[in-house]
Amino acid sequence: MKPLLRMSLISKRFPGVQALDDASLEVLPGEIHALLGENGAGKSTLIKILSGAQQPDSGTIEFGGQSVTFVSPHDAQRRGIVTIYQEFTLTPNMTIAENVFIGREPGLGVFVDWRKMASETRAITKRLGLELQPMSIVRGLSVAEQQMVEIARALSMKSRLIVMDEPTSALSSAEVEKLFRIIRELKAHGLSIIFVTHRLEEVMQICDRYTVLRDGRLVGSGAIANTTIDGIIRLMVGRQVNALFAHREKTPAGDVVLAVEGLNRRGNAQDQNASVLADVGFEVHRGEILGVAGLVGAGRTEMARVVFGADPFDSGRVFVDGRQVRIRSPQDAIRHGIGLVPEDRKQQALFLALAVRVNLSMASHQRIMRWGVFMDETAERAMVEEFRKRLNIRMASPEQLIASLSGGNQQKVTLARWLALRPKVLIVDEPTRGIDIVAKVEVHNLLFEMARSGIAVVAISSELPEVLAISDRIIAMREGRISGEIKGENATEEVLLSMMTLSAKAA
Amino acid sequence: MTESVHSEAQAPAKTDVFGFLARFAPLIFLIVLMTGFAIGEPRFLTPLNLFNILRQVSIYGLLAVGMTFVILTAGIDLSIGSLVAFAGLVAAAVSKGGVSNRFTVGAGQEAASYGWYLAALAAIGVGLAGGFLQGFAITRLKVPPFVVTLGGMSAFRGGALLFAAGGPISGFEPNFVWMGQGRVLGEVPVPVVIFVAFAVLAHVVLRYTRYGRQIYAVGGNPEAARLSGLNVRAVITSVYVIMGFFAGLGAFVLAARLNSAEAVAGTGYELTVIASVVIGGTSLFGGVGTIFGTVIGTILIGVLLNGLVLMNVSAYVQQIIIGIIIVLAVAFDTFAKSRRRVG
Numbered sequence: 001m002k003p004l005l006r007m008s009l010i011s012k013r014f015p016g017v018q019a020l021d022d023a024s025l026e027v028l029p030g031e032i033h034a035l036l037g038e039n040g041a042g043k044s045t046l047i048k049i050l051s052g053a054q055q056p057d058s059g060t061i062e063f064g065g066q067s068v069t070f071v072s073p074h075d076a077q078r079r080g081i082v083t084i085y086q087e088f089t090l091t092p093n094m095t096i097a098e099n100v101f102i103g104r105e106p107g108l109g110v111f112v113d114w115r116k117m118a119s120e121t122r123a124i125t126k127r128l129g130l131e132l133q134p135m136s137i138v139r140g141l142s143v144a145e146q147q148m149v150e151i152a153r154a155l156s157m158k159s160r161l162i163v164m165d166e167p168t169s170a171l172s173s174a175e176v177e178k179l180f181r182i183i184r185e186l187k188a189h190g191l192s193i194i195f196v197t198h199r200l201e202e203v204m205q206i207c208d209r210y211t212v213l214r215d216g217r218l219v220g221s222g223a224i225a226n227t228t229i230d231g232i233i234r235l236m237v238g239r240q241v242n243a244l245f246a247h248r249e250k251t252p253a254g255d256v257v258l259a260v261e262g263l264n265r266r267g268n269a270q271d272q273n274a275s276v277l278a279d280v281g282f283e284v285h286r287g288e289i290l291g292v293a294g295l296v297g298a299g300r301t302e303m304a305r306v307v308f309g310a311d312p313f314d315s316g317r318v319f320v321d322g323r324q325v326r327i328r329s330p331q332d333a334i335r336h337g338i339g340l341v342p343e344d345r346k347q348q349a350l351f352l353a354l355a356v357r358v359n360l361s362m363a364s365h366q367r368i369m370r371w372g373v374f375m376d377e378t379a380e381r382a383m384v385e386e387f388r389k390r391l392n393i394r395m396a397s398p399e400q401l402i403a404s405l406s407g408g409n410q411q412k413v414t415l416a417r418w419l420a421l422r423p424k425v426l427i428v429d430e431p432t433r434g435i436d437i438v439a440k441v442e443v444h445n446l447l448f449e450m451a452r453s454g455i456a457v458v459a460i461s462s463e464l465p466e467v468l469a470i471s472d473r474i475i476a477m478r479e480g481r482i483s484g485e486i487k488g489e490n491a492t493e494e495v496l497l498s499m500m501t502l503s504a505k506a507a
Numbered sequence: 508m509t510e511s512v513h514s515e516a517q518a519p520a521k522t523d524v525f526g527f528l529a530r531f532a533p534l535i536f537l538i539v540l541m542t543g544f545a546i547g548e549p550r551f552l553t554p555l556n557l558f559n560i561l562r563q564v565s566i567y568g569l570l571a572v573g574m575t576f577v578i579l580t581a582g583i584d585l586s587i588g589s590l591v592a593f594a595g596l597v598a599a600a601v602s603k604g605g606v607s608n609r610f611t612v613g614a615g616q617e618a619a620s621y622g623w624y625l626a627a628l629a630a631i632g633v634g635l636a637g638g639f640l641q642g643f644a645i646t647r648l649k650v651p652p653f654v655v656t657l658g659g660m661s662a663f664r665g666g667a668l669l670f671a672a673g674g675p676i677s678g679f680e681p682n683f684v685w686m687g688q689g690r691v692l693g694e695v696p697v698p699v700v701i702f703v704a705f706a707v708l709a710h711v712v713l714r715y716t717r718y719g720r721q722i723y724a725v726g727g728n729p730e731a732a733r734l735s736g737l738n739v740r741a742v743i744t745s746v747y748v749i750m751g752f753f754a755g756l757g758a759f760v761l762a763a764r765l766n767s768a769e770a771v772a773g774t775g776y777e778l779t780v781i782a783s784v785v786i787g788g789t790s791l792f793g794g795v796g797t798i799f800g801t802v803i804g805t806i807l808i809g810v811l812l813n814g815l816v817l818m819n820v821s822a823y824v825q826q827i828i829i830g831i832i833i834v835l836a837v838a839f840d841t842f843a844k845s846r847r848r849v850g
Binding site for chain 2: 308310330331333334340342347348349350351352353354358362363365369373374375417
């Protein structure tokens with residue numbers, strides 16, 4: 001059969017990263033095709049190129065036998081390729097019908113033909129077997145229903161290929177079944193679906209063929225019938241563990257410093273009843289590095305923010321040094337010796353318009369004050385100099401704006417901000433995101449040094465090789481729960497991936 | 508590696524040249540303006556005239572010092588003109604010996620007066636209370652500052668009109684009036700001394716204290732400030748209390764200078780004051796700005812208005828010019844901000 005879509009030798013480079021390196025993808029007419037790979041393997045970039053949101057540096061795309069180039073999402077949609085992203089693009093205060101036909105409203109001139117819009121919307125939803133009123137407002141719909149509106153919009157555009165990015169990540173199992181029924185319906189009508197997911201069980205259940213990317217390259221492709229979950233995981237992982245990752249002598253862990261029991265939190269931005277954290281419990285010991293693995297959205301960052309007092313929680317208990325503590329704000333957490341290096345440096349950690357010196361000392365003002373009121377800038381400069389040497393922070397002067405440092409040096413300043421406070425527990429969320437390989441190794445060595453000095457380190461990372469290289473012990477999270485725990489020396493990427501992706505009953 | 512070191516070494520130098528210009532642009536503009544006036548009008552540069560200009564701007568200046576704290580946290584306070592009127596009336600009534608005999612006219616009232624210091628305390632008390640209420644609404648009820656203080660602008664003006672019941676309160680005891688009209692060291696007007704003293708105090712607070720640090724941090728990145736353990740809500744509430752303090756103090760000095768308080772006093776002050784702060788280089792986006800800049804900005808607007816009066820430009824045209832200045836100053840700030848982000 002001639003493929004509907006053929007993307008050949010697509011390359012795309014971002015500053016510092018080769019996101020795609022001669023990647024290829026073929027999708028046949030009327031098939032459900034799984035696009036697989038670890039975080040950072042290049043799936044998102046490939047989809048963005050296919051949907052016209054980004055342009056490749058090199059490579060060709062053929063669609064329906066013709067060579068095409070998409071310079072905008074509109075281009076791709078006109079050809080019949082529609083992408084449904086994880087974050088929906090619906091306008092919440094408008095009706096379903098308006099959302100389905102947004103930008104393409106039927107009518108005469110500036111006037112909208114509401115009746116036609118409603119009847120066409122009803123025709124599409126009926127075809128999907130859905131009970132949705134075209135004139136109801138989108139805001140009141142559940143996540144699953146909103147997804148159906150997205151699919152209805154795709155169908156109204158007469159699309160031939162629908163790309164779904166993690167469509168099941170926010171759905172209950174009943175809703176997933178319904179979605180799959182609709183996907184099979186679409187397939188029966190001759191549409192092709194690209195299904196991007198981390199849930200390999202679902203891939204086995206619904207997909208016909210698969211493509212696996214790793215480090216921006218195509219590493220495997222074939223029929224689902226001829227492979228197994230293990231086979232796919234091997235393809236996704238199968239890399240040489242990066243020789244640059246530092247190794248260290250594991251030291252015996254000390255007493256439990258931080259213990260968390262039965263942490264629950266419901267409700268996120270999209271859904272008030274979504275279970276964000278469910279019965280999360282773990283312990284960290286003095287001098288230990290506890291790695292936290294999990295997919296994006298598994299609840300790792302949410303867990304860190306709750307323990308640090310940045311977000312509220314519904315129930316659960318936190319113990320520091322064996323005593324239960326009440327943490328209702330970051331100030332409480334800091335008082336009990338807990339620090340957090342957040343995942344988004346620019347938004348959550350840095351004061352871009354302020355000097356390196358001011359950024360570094362922000363959490364430890366108590367240490368450098370005179371008479372309880374004034375900042376002792378001499379002591380502050382001494383502190384900055386101490387950390388500049390210890391962390392090898394490359395800067396021209398402590399008075400330099402932090403915005404002018406490289407990402408790696410900004411991250412070292414953020415770490416120094418917490419080290420200056422001499423915490424008992426330091427939670428680091430994606431500690432090496434967006435920094436170059438040399439700084440990465442330096443940050444790892446710094447985490448080791450912190451553990452040696454007796455700090456309990458909780459390290460959240462989406463990069464499995466990083467988790468494996470730095471952790472004494474690893475917990476995995478999935479859908480807001482702790483889905484597994486393993487000693488660092490026993491862990492492999494395969495084991496972690498299955499803990500992160502398989503539901504409890506399958507694991 | 509070499510490349511990144513190279514770019515890191517260059518970046519600060521570029522930022523500094525631009526930062527230098529951004530910081531001293533108002534001062535340069537002020538000097539140019541004053542040179543122009545000095546050439547056109549020889550008497551402009553006499554100490555007496557300069558002190559007169561300073562006396563004219565000192566009430567705006569006190570308010571602008573308070574407004575600098577607010578704008579540094581990316582907030583705004585539109586209520587200050589109304590709060591000045593309300594606090595001024597309360598001070599006047601206290602000076603007259605109480606609410607019941609606030610409309611008694613003329614001399615002979617000294618006996619009934621509670622004294623200028625109690626009047627000053629009353630004005631400042633009203634300002635503090637008004638500021639705290641608004642800070643509370645902003646941080647606890649989570650209503651944006653623009654809306655809260657727009658409400659305050661209306662409510663405080665209404666309160667002032669109710670309190671004044673139609674007429675101005677005039678004729679205070681001599682010590683009270685001296686605070687607005689007196690001079691020390693021969694030529695220096697008392698309001699100028701008050702303005703300079705509080706500007707220096709505010710500069711010390713913002714530049715050298717932990718609290719000052721926290722204001723810049725909260726204004727620059729509130730989420731990062733919270734995650735660094737700062738009490739963001741307390742800091743934001745406090746700047747409106749400080750603004751209220753300066754509104755009360757300004758109201759007292761204004762009543763003293765005019766020897767009268769009335770319900771329509773302070774109308775339109777918010778715009779002149781915000782313009783002074785912004786033209787002095789404080790960013791409406793928060794986190795960037797100095798008291799030094801605000802003082803320069805205040806004097807700049809005072810000199811400009813003084814010059815326009817000398818040139819017989821109508822008060823209506825002055826309003827147009829202030830409106831244009833405020834928009835241009837913010838446009839400049841937006842440009843400066845985009846430059847900062849590049850680094």
